[in-house]
Amino acid sequence: MPISFEALVDSAPDAVVVHDLENQVLYWNQAAAALYGWSVDEIQGRPVARIFYLNKAEREGAVEVLRDQGHWSGELRQIDRNGYEYYIQSRQQLFRDEAGEPVAVVCYNTNITEQKKLKDAEERAHHVRSSSILAGGVAHELNNALAPIMLSAAMLKRSLEDEKSRNMVSMIEKCANKGAALIADLLSFERGKGGGNDLIRKTQVERSLKRVGEKIIPPEVSLKVDIVEDLWECRGEMSEISEVFEHAMRNACEAMPEGGILQVKVGNRLFDENFQNLAPEAKAGAYVTFIFTDNGHGIEESLIKRVAEPFFTTKDPKQGYGFGLANSQAIVKGHKGFMVLESDHGRGTTLSIFLPAEIAVEKVTGSAPPFVVSKEGNGKLVLVADDEFFIRETIKKTLEDRGYDVITAQDGTEALAVYASRINDVNMVVTNVEMPFMDGPSLCRALKKLNPEVKILVSSGHKQREKVQEIKSCGVEHFLAKPYTADNLADRVHAILNAEG
DSSP, X not given: OOOOHHHHHHTOSSEEEEEETTOBEEEEOHHHHHHHSOOHHHHTTOBOHHHHOSSHHHHHHHHHHHHHHSEEEEEEEEEOTTOOEEEEEEEEEEXXXXXXXXXXXXXXXXXXXXXXXXXXXXXXXXXXXXXXXXXXXXXXXXXXXXXXXXHHHHHHHHXXXXXXXXXXXXXXXXXXXXXXXXXXXXXXXXXXXXXXXXEEOHHHHHHHHHHHHHHHOOTTEEEEEEEOTTOOOEEEOHHHHHHHHHHHHHXXXXXXXTOEEEEEEEEEEEEOGGGTTSSTTOOSEEEEEEEEEEOSSOOOGGGGGGTTSTTOOSSXXXXXXXXHHHHHHHHHHHTTOEEEEEEETTTEEEEEEEEEBSSOGGXXXXXXXXXXXXXXXXXXXXXXXXXXXXXXXHHHHHHHTTTOEEEEESSHHHHHHHHHHTTTTEEEEEEESOOSSSOHHHHHHHHHHHOTTOOEEEEEOTTOHHHHHHHHTTTOOEEEESSOOHHHHHHHHHHHHTTTO
16 A cells, blocks of 8 residues: 555644745645644645744844745744744754756754743743752751840840940841841741641732831822732631732832832733743633832833842832742742733833633623623624734634624735725724724824724734834724734624724
């Protein structure tokens, strides 16, 4: 029985892709279809440069090596049909015709996202274990040294009569107590926090945030707390969680020495398996979320990965010993939760804390933001403008599945023409910031001139802040940060369209 070469390649575990030098797909095996989400018929003849090469410099480097050596291998970031990002180990071979001219590239792509995630988690765990062993050893020795100092100071103060000597002993006592508090934090980091098993309700969270706010927040900082009405319950030790609140608020206030706004949002959130790469500790399920956002000076990108290290601090030595975030991380981990720190240097910082909710996922109804009732569109017409074909079509399908009628445009000029011709029919416009011919800011200005009441949702990336500000100046209020899920998108569209009845 003859063996079919194509059948062998089609059954290969790696994604095998052949594309020409213009990035048009010529061949796409079953593993590629499973990994990227498009069938062979859907992908053939389509350009894949922006799927395979999110980083332009990576693409240029690979092409240069291919042309020079005929082969290239390396790690790439790639996206699938739904916009989810993967780490791919790619091995590429340049194929030449009989005349020796390059005509195609054969790619063997292996998904290594899970391996990368596990490696990252193992490296962090090793670092934490090493730090905790050192911290524990130092703490025990310091305990032995401080205990007699604290006992002797208390006894000595009672035996002294002159005020000056008593004040000096009091100062020694205060310093020793401060050292004891540091040791307690060191031991907590070594052992981890137990987490407790008490049921924590909304009223306890409200009281704790109020009490900590009154203790920590200075007059020049405005504290805004927003807690959802139907907040889920979680289990833990309220005193430990309050300690996390205190660290978060103190750090935020210290980042705003001239004053500012600290916003605390407490809510419910469901994570599916696609969100498990948010953090090594993240798992799919229901969570109670505590999000602290300040508009302070922020943290430099190069320091983000170090801020949770014990004794690492960007503060002046007189302001603290740099253990707050490390201790908070230990507490959150003890509660089987996780933390995510995001910061934009010069603009502000967001610390998100996720604790497992005491609720079965299958019992969750409409209180979790990512989930919406299907078919809520009721035939409302949405205009989708995006220069990326796959993103445009994915948004179209997402909204159509929920009962909306959708028309699409591949750039700003086409979107403006479509809107002008159907201005009385279009209920809402969903657009991107970056587009050829007419970008997001230009399109929004033009749409607002045609109809000042037009509803617009703009999809924006982290590095597009200047253009986002330009769009906001046009009167546009609704933005959806990339990356987002289909449910995030549908939920925002539903909320905007129904905001005024």
